[in-house]
Amino acid sequence: MLFYLIAVLVLMLDQATKWIVRTHMELGEMLPSWTPHLRFVYYENSGAAFSSFQGFGKYFAIVAVIFVAAIFYYRRQGKIRGPLLEAASGFLVGGAVGNAIDRALYHQVTDFLVFGDRGGIMNLADLAINAGGLLILIYLLVDHFRQPAARRPL
Numbered sequence: 001m002l003f004y005l006i007a008v009l010v011l012m013l014d015q016a017t018k019w020i021v022r023t024h025m026e027l028g029e030m031l032p033s034w035t036p037h038l039r040f041v042y043y044e045n046s047g048a049a050f051s052s053f054q055g056f057g058k059y060f061a062i063v064a065v066i067f068v069a070a071i072f073y074y075r076r077q078g079k080i081r082g083p084l085l086e087a088a089s090g091f092l093v094g095g096a097v098g099n100a101i102d103r104a105l106y107h108q109v110t111d112f113l114v115f116g117d118r119g120g121i122m123n124l125a126d127l128a129i130n131a132g133g134l135l136i137l138i139y140l141l142v143d144h145f146r147q148p149a150a151r152r153p154l
Contacts, residue, residue: 002086003075003093010094014124015101018110025112039114043121046108064100068093084139091132098125 025031025042032039071089074080080089102109111121 002083003080003090006087006090007094007097010091010124010128011098011101014094014098014128017112017124018098018102021110021112036117037115040112041114041121043111044106044108045111045121061100061103064096064103067096068100082139084135084142088132088135088139091128091135095125095128095132098128099123 021040021042025040027042027044030039030041071080071093075089080086099109109123109125111123111126113123113127114121
């Protein structure tokens with residue numbers, strides 16, 4: 001249940017904030033907020049992270065579909081269990097689907113969050129994907145230290 005709750009919440013918040021940005025800001029417009037720590041800048045990215053692979057965004061939508069299918073497959077196999085992995089996979093799926101929707105409908109992703117002076121520009125789906133990755137890392141660390149030393153692989 002935690003998986004679905006987080007995935008749906010991430011997806012709804014991501015799509016709502018992107019809609020607000022697209023309808024209330026001009027492309028390239030910057031709204032200073034908590035400068036220099038956080039700025040809102042409307043940007044459309046037709047590529048991948050760090051604006052790499054510009055113009056190939058539609059292919060990343062296919063990758064997202066395969067990724068989400070893999071998550072559901074592993075959930076069905078019972079390999080994703082426990083609150084940390086449930087939350088992590090919820091964040092990952094919500095973020096992947098949020099960006100995949102943009103890629104499928106607009107052939108680009110709406111980005112608007114800039115952290116710091118040299119930070120990349122991102123959206124809530126990107127933040128959710130990062131949160132999911134961080135939760136997986138925490139799970140792996142906790143699991144490693146929970147195992148008795150004799151059973152740990154070298």
